[in-house]
Amino acid sequence: MKKVELVFIPTPGISHLVPTVEVAKLLVDRDERLSITFLVMKLRSDPKKPNVKEEVSRLVSRSESSPGSPTIAGFVLDMFCTSMIDVANEFGVPSYIFLTSSAACLGLQFYVQALHDEQKVDLTEFKGSDTELVMPCLANPLPAKLLPSVMLNKEWLSFLMTPTRRFRETKGIMVNTFEELESHAINSFSNGNTPPVYPVGPMLNLNRDGDGDGDVESDKFKDIRQWLDDQPLSSVVVGHRFLWSLRQPPPNGKMEPPIDYTNPRDVLPEGFLDRTANTGKIIGWAPQIDILGHPSVGGFVSHCGWNSVLESIWFGVPIATWPLYAEQQFNAFTLIAEMGLGVEIKMDYRGEFQLDGDEYSIVSAGEIERGVRCLMELDNEKRERLKEMSGKSRTVLENGGTSSTWLGRFIQDVMDHIHD
Incomplete structure (x- = not known):
């Protein structure tokens, strides 16, 4: 049985790192063919793309030179690490996203990107506005004043648009949510205008204070x-x-x-x-x-x-x-x-x-x-x-649950894309 490896590159902030570790643990528990390597970048430091590139080069070389080494099956990236798609492309490796936000938030990002890039809408005009926005990912109109601040600021909007555009280049997007919670938002991605979306959550670290072996309550x-x-x-x-x-x-x-x-x-x-x-x-x-x-x-x-x-x-x-x-x-x-x-x-x-x-x-x-x-x-x-x-x-992550089914579908798609 051939082993395959997924390379996870998360944002090191705790709210992103914890659910990313949880989904990685679930993947390796689910399929014995999978192994996972984490490449964690440091905050407030120089850009780490060269270092990541060197590490990926080492992993790919090991995979190609040693028959027993796992095949690199893909990069799984945080939304703020989409520049690593370039590194993955250089080595012919597929890219995926693990989004630690909601499915509705993903739909919002795609909606705002389309307004900005295709309809040339100046989003800063919505600041403090009572305008109601109708978007596919929501069943109800959204008051424009509730848009995230980064979408109402020209400088920060460009920072957000870059990863959203790059989402479209990936093979798929896992989201930390579940179908029963966000059915409307998840169904809005079924039109084929985005990469496949896999609701695989909730990814939570439920360890209690003092739960570890030998630990005592603080x-x-x-x-x-x-x-x-x-x-x-x-x-x-x-x-x-x-x-x-x-x-x-x-x-x-x-x-x-x-x-x-x-x-x-x-x-x-x-x-x-x-x-x-x-x-x-x-x-x-x-x-x-x-x-x-x-x-x-x-x-x-x-x-x-x-x-x-x-x-x-x-x-x-x-x-x-x-x-x-x-x-x-x-x-x-x-x-x-x-x-x-x-x-x-x-x-x-x-x-x-x-x-x-x-x-x-x-x-x-x-x-x-x-x-x-x-x-x-x-x-x-x-x-x-x-x-x-x-x-x-x-129950969604139990055998037969919706998130368990989506996780299995993601694994199968990863395997199918190895030799694309």
Whole structure:
């Protein structure tokens, strides 16, 4: 039996790297013919294409010179690594994409690229606009003001358009979603105008604090868990009872990971910790999987990053949307309008990382209160829908599930393209 090798080149950011590792693990578990090599580039460094090229050259030479070595079957690239398609082409190797965002977000990228390249639409005119955009990947019109900030800024739009154009050169696109969650968006790719799209998710790292061999529960989570254990079932929002992960934003204009405050009292209203001592807990970094999986948690005030959306659905925890940047406003819209699985705090909020030097908007206490009340008093219909989708998210990767079937189809297509 001939072995084949896929070379994964992810973006090293944790929100991209974790689901990429999970899909790679699933692939090698699924088919014993497959092996996988990861080539991880460093952030904030010189372009690494020459180094990647040398490594790929070594892998290809090994494959060709040694009968027992696996055949290089393809590159699997992150959306921000599409320049590596040139390297793959040079060695005659097919390229694929693993998209860590939603299927609707992929459809949005193709739609905006067509507006920009084919219809010559100036997308910056949509900034703050009430225009509603009708696109194939959505069942409902999208208010243009919810477009990602990068699409409303000329400089950053060109940065986004390049990888989207290059998606069309690949043999296929795996997406971290599942058919039951985004059926409309996934069906919109069936017209043959894009490479094949494979919904293979949800790709989640569900390891809990202290799960590893010989690991013990960290002191930080032990304190959080003990507090959660004391709360009634489904009463805490991550207000009613609350658990607040409060962290410092990155410096203005920089995209860096947040860090914990040395002393939260320095940024909270005077007396806040004393007034809320019996109903709330302020923490820094949060082990999100452990918290969402705790039975006392009844809601999640979230920035709507796609990984967080998938984790909330997995655990059946409803979201109150408070997006910040990237495609999070769009995710908030799809979560509420397309899926019916969340409630709004402020869907068009943009914060922390401003592309045009815009002033920060303020979310009022009234808006937060209304959103949290709606979240914790969610009607039975939405809770049942969320419970149903949670169950589906846990079965789609089982034998015979939709994502399992799509994963098998991807593997078969990889094998078929080896000698194209």
